[in-house]
Amino acid sequence: MAKTDVLSLAILGMLAEQPLHGYQIRKRLSGELGPFRALSYGSLYPCLKRMVASGYIAADDSNSTDVTRPGGSKRSRIAYQLTDAGTDRLARELASSGASSWDDEAFDVRFSLFGKTDSETRLRILEGRRTRLAERLEDVAEGLARQRDRLDAYTAELQRHGLERVEREVEWLDKLIEDERSATRGTDHHTASAGDK
């Protein structure tokens, strides 16, 4: 079932625009999602290797000659590009909106690829994420109530702040969902106003 590996999805999406080297991929990814979430070479290169082995991307090292003998070797740089299988995989991944898209790490990547998806999928992911966070909110609140007397002031404050952060996240999602809905209503020709579920 190929457990969808968030990192490879991000790379797939990035290579859909244009071929890139590992170094460039890291740069862009760190710039888009991070520095909230950094990406190290220790994950990048093994992941690229895996993807090549799986046939989703192809390594184009057209300009590298003999490496062992530094006689006339140009700088070795490897451009990666999507194969047909990779394009296919990306399309399938983008159309899906399973529970793995609600995760903390996965959601950001999915969201950054919203431009390549349709409005329906966007809404499903947004709502799934919202539900996930709401569940977490309940769990925390419940657990907090059960042991609120054993906690010292600082731990309690930490809890409170964490809770607030999740609440803010939910508000953000609500806004996005609202925007997405009104945008759909605006551009959708035949639906007009009837099925406003």
Added chain:
Amino acid sequence: MAKTDVLSLAILGMLAEQPLHGYQIRKRLSGELGPFRALSYGSLYPCLKRMVASGYIAADDSNSTDVTRPGGSKRSRIAYQLTDAGTDRLARELASSGASSWDDEAFDVRFSLFGKTDSETRLRILEGRRTRLAERLEDVAEGLARQRDRLDAYTAELQRHGLERVEREVEWLDKLIEDERSATRGTDHHTASAGDK
């Protein structure tokens, strides 16, 4: 130098209150810091092993008619408790406030142990964390300005939201710092009002 390993610090702090089994440790830790940050057995037990090997904690598996359980429970359960070396280590760790305390993962643990530290250390950690986040803020803003035209709407929104989240975090820290300062002024006998920077 013993790279301070956040998890073991958390365990050290937890065992300072009372001896606990692995299962209880997990429960409490997940309840205090998490479910924001969960803790799996795959990290817990190896970590406990390491700490025993290092001599910071001792495993007490004398399992018959013990403190909490009425009746002779023969179930295999291992209570861990601090050794003298462990108490020492915790004290040293708590007094320190090095750069490793500003990290995302480390800060929460340090903060939850604020009750065991003095006001000076608290302030140093709070301010260090604040500085760290402010730096991050600048980095992101700069990187965002450099490539703001290449980003599609969704990625840009993700950036904006991430930035906002960090800003909120800074505001939270400012409040805490302010509280800490006024509390110090309140209880500190000889300082009075002079150096109110």
Added chain:
DNA sequence: TTTCCGATGTATCGCGGCGATACAACGCTC
């Protein structure tokens, strides 16, 4: 001019975290 520095670029190693999983005995209800 040479020298040195920082950016570009690929790659690996060890450590440790995580999810899944297994096993086992207990207490609880039906």
Added chain:
DNA sequence: GAGCGTTGTATCGCCGCGATACATCGGAAA
């Protein structure tokens, strides 16, 4: 008396990360 959720210990494989190594290039300082 069988099932089931909780308490409890433990390991395995995968993979992410930080550190590190190595190589080439452009440009600024010496």
